[in-house]
Amino acid sequence: MDTRRPTNPAAEEILGLYFPVLDHGFVALVDYMGSDEDVERAARVSYGYGTRRTSETRGLIRYLRRHRHTTPSEMVELKFHCCMPIFVARQWIRHRASSTNEYSGRYSLIPLVFYRPEAEHFQAQSATNRQGRSGEALTALHADAVERWERGRRVAGDQYEWLVAHDVARELARIDLPLSTYTQWYWKIDLHNLFHFLGVRADAHAQYEIRAYARVIAGMLKRVAPLSFEAWLDFEHGGTHLSRGELQALRRLVEVRGRDLEGRAGARLGVDELTQLGLSRREVDEFIAKLTAAPPDDDFELDPSTARPAEHFAREMEAAVPRVDRKT
Amino acid sequence: MDTRRPTNPAAEEILGLYFPVLDHGFVALVDYMGSDEDVERAARVSYGYGTRRTSETRGLIRYLRRHRHTTPSEMVELKFHCCMPIFVARQWIRHRASSTNEYSGRYSLIPLVFYRPEAEHFQAQSATNRQGRSGEALTALHADAVERWERGRRVAGDQYEWLVAHDVARELARIDLPLSTYTQWYWKIDLHNLFHFLGVRADAHAQYEIRAYARVIAGMLKRVAPLSFEAWLDFEHGGTHLSRGELQALRRLVEVRGRDLEGRAGARLGVDELTQLGLSRREVDEFIAKLTAAPPDDDFELDPSTARPAEHFAREMEAAVPRVDRKT
Amino acid sequence: MDTRRPTNPAAEEILGLYFPVLDHGFVALVDYMGSDEDVERAARVSYGYGTRRTSETRGLIRYLRRHRHTTPSEMVELKFHCCMPIFVARQWIRHRASSTNEYSGRYSLIPLVFYRPEAEHFQAQSATNRQGRSGEALTALHADAVERWERGRRVAGDQYEWLVAHDVARELARIDLPLSTYTQWYWKIDLHNLFHFLGVRADAHAQYEIRAYARVIAGMLKRVAPLSFEAWLDFEHGGTHLSRGELQALRRLVEVRGRDLEGRAGARLGVDELTQLGLSRREVDEFIAKLTAAPPDDDFELDPSTARPAEHFAREMEAAVPRVDRKT
């Protein structure tokens, strides 16, 4: 169709394509409003009459992000159709500055489709961060776990079918479905809040399963607003935050001569000195990690050839809905 | 402790008391900020110098609510500790204008405590509203359902314990727990948004289980800000909304003489006339229901003697956590 | 340009047209995302598998609005470019669920363009509602007032030019500009929150000046999502709210026989009876007003021929910026 609205060919290319995530989930970009130029236009309304307008789009967008002038990026909006396990949906929904319409288990029959972790992501509790995975797969255990999951899901699915077949209210029939059951929703969010979402959910500390969604969404965003995305990669995703004490430590280790930076020969800070600057033991470790960890090298590139038509998933879901002989 | 902050004896009386909801859940009022007088004070800052200040608190609060001047009621805040099945939590969390801290299944072991509907609430799918219950209990089926729930929960609980015992990451171990598993959170919300929550969740169309929570919360709110609550009962909970067409119909049926209202003798509107006023068949039925349904007679009174100490629930939950022999 | 996004010819027609408001202000629809069909699509994701999909778009949208299922209408987004006096902007900005980028008086020079009320809107303080206008123009006084406004604005404008010419920081130079000075912004909001905005600002109790903006915006919205708009007209704008007491009064005056409604002959309620039903004197008056006031008959139709190109306003504003000889 023809429009006078701002459009973006790279985004148009993937519009309505369904990208698989995990074993049965997906994300599709359904609609978008605006692009980098609209962020610029919104910022320019601030820089009105009587100002020079020399900087170009990229420079302006990087300036805005660097200085946390985030309101112009609220002017771009993205809408997605997503399908994910309920335990992922529960983390996702915490991002309040967005709009959601979820599949209703009160109205509708729920497809009996469940998420099954693959062996490589089946890992032990991390001993260090206390909330995530260790990084090492529990390969030997996986086959057993799969068998147990399948048994449990058969029981839960049978229970759901039995209740629905006996006309029990759907809002009750569903209560023993597992958190691994897939649900789906429409989700709309602006660029500013989406960057915040990615900051939390594309991060290495996020649970692997929601990270898988965040990565695909990042690839879509990269097509909608590539300059804003690049700025986010450089200043947020690949950057870091320093405390007052860490900054003071660096000032002792690095010398500034005019516009040259030099390592200050002989300067040395051990745990004792860092502690005197106010860093706790744990903060010292975190500081060292910042200075040694390899920078993230994700490019979040999306391959349109991996996408499938909407019907593929619709058919799979519809086929998994309990067959009941109710006379409605 | 002593404070110069506004306090409210009726609210202080129940502060920290844990009121049971459903079979294992609870709601406790943990803290509150302000009362009716603070709504008034905030409104008065608008009615500043050069205005008469004759109306008293009750009149002002009723005026504000009637005319949807809702910002002053944002000045009162309530904080709750709540424990509810996950499927209830999923409806609850949709109220975005609030703050939540939920028990984390990534950090912590989840107590194996599940919600079991009682026979009287075990009902068929409603044929009319298509998303709720019929109102009639499926008594004959209940015992069977309970047995099946217990079997399924045993399977799910065993699976969780087995995975945790094998040191599988908690964020993965939990994924097959049923939606009936209890979770808990701290929840903070202001009076304005809490009234919106009650409007949706204390309503007859809400799922029974979340309504049970809304009713207890309403009872707490009644103690924190009794005049605001009374106004909500009169103007929202017990009131209704009329469309343009319904209002036109009433103007034909009711005559206004000065300040007297009279039934207009001989005035009669059937489906045809109502349809001509723009009402669909469904709207006609809804209009008639508004004029015939008995007004709600809940008083939302809370009986402090039904409350239990926090420790009661803490002990129950703690006892239901899987015993694992991990060396952490 | 070509797009696969949902478009809407009636909205495309006015995209980028600048509609004048007041003496120097404007509103332009800059972009939009979605239409009625997208509200429907979002709602349908709730009504998933195992439900009948018989109702068509209009019926569904009216059902959603009637029952306050507002989340699907969050899926439509509108973006405007607006120019209004600062005192209007101060009322407007109170609608927090939206995004704004305002012209910055810290960066930029402010055009010396001021709002001058016309004689017909120059009215006395209302004696009844205590915050608005009486409805009657103070014609005799207007010419005097205009002369005084012009003198005061000359003083304020001279002061601004003098400060700016002496290189005083712009953030300081502006502080004595009057509240009638025009400012401008980009404004983005979703359909649900825009209806709320219109409910408050297109209402007869709103200040005339912001109502003038609300009316133009309503006309734009009517083109973006006509079915949603029609439903809003019928259920919100032209409807009303009844309290518990008012509803009880109507039940005494109107008889329901099957699906027929009849005026109950001989039923009569005076102030005393209404007071017994809990209505205050003021509420009685408000109730009577609801039953007697003529329904609003605005159609909010927008005439594209009244619009002007963006350049028209840009030129006017640019020409009103102080000419300073600063060497920057």
Place this chain on the structure above:
Amino acid sequence: MDTRRPTNPAAEEILGLYFPVLDHGFVALVDYMGSDEDVERAARVSYGYGTRRTSETRGLIRYLRRHRHTTPSEMVELKFHCCMPIFVARQWIRHRASSTNEYSGRYSLIPLVFYRPEAEHFQAQSATNRQGRSGEALTALHADAVERWERGRRVAGDQYEWLVAHDVARELARIDLPLSTYTQWYWKIDLHNLFHFLGVRADAHAQYEIRAYARVIAGMLKRVAPLSFEAWLDFEHGGTHLSRGELQALRRLVEVRGRDLEGRAGARLGVDELTQLGLSRREVDEFIAKLTAAPPDDDFELDPSTARPAEHFAREMEAAVPRVDRKT
């Protein structure tokens, strides 16, 4: 009064005290809900059963802030009564995640009290940041400016009095009052969003006048939640953000040996090398500024002896309201 709610002696001490800001403004802490212990308690609900609870409040709060776990700090709420010039109010209101009740110029007569910048803050436009002040006072010009401000305000005040005396609607009478006119409001915000407010408004790039308010509010917050405040000082206010390129530069200049950090002797990065790491000229300057600027040394300590009773300001405002002989 006696309460079972959590209280905080340092906060109680200043509750209801009015601290002067600028020449006629003020901020008073009116109420608060919770303190550091409540942040901890909210976080602990996440760290439930089966976790060790060894870390104490301070460590936990610093951990939360360092890792941007901000939801627990939403559990603390503060309420203020503030009086500020309208141009300050216009910046302030942009912080949407808060509640506001402002003095209404539609209902009430506006006190004719205006903000007059002192000589030391009367500065030229900054040549470098393009939106703020240069840092240097335009002392010679100040007396002239003051005289001009006074003349303009007399004109504006007379106009307001004349219009009000002729019974012109207050919503119209006010439109030529200058942006320097004082207004007032109640303002409620949670700790998380207040830290964001302070991050923007206590920053050196904020306009001096709003910064003056932010500093007093910071002093109040320090008394309500001292450990959270200390963490904010260390990690946010005194810290900084590094981009991917800046981080890479530091990795070349600093060597990590075990837990020791050393300046890397001979390492030297000039503009060319930094440009190769992706930094623009402007970013190079910003990077050097981060490594050379003295850390902020504000302690935001509040002196209760500078406060005045509420009546002091109420009297001043009331006295500045136009005396009109209307018979209402």
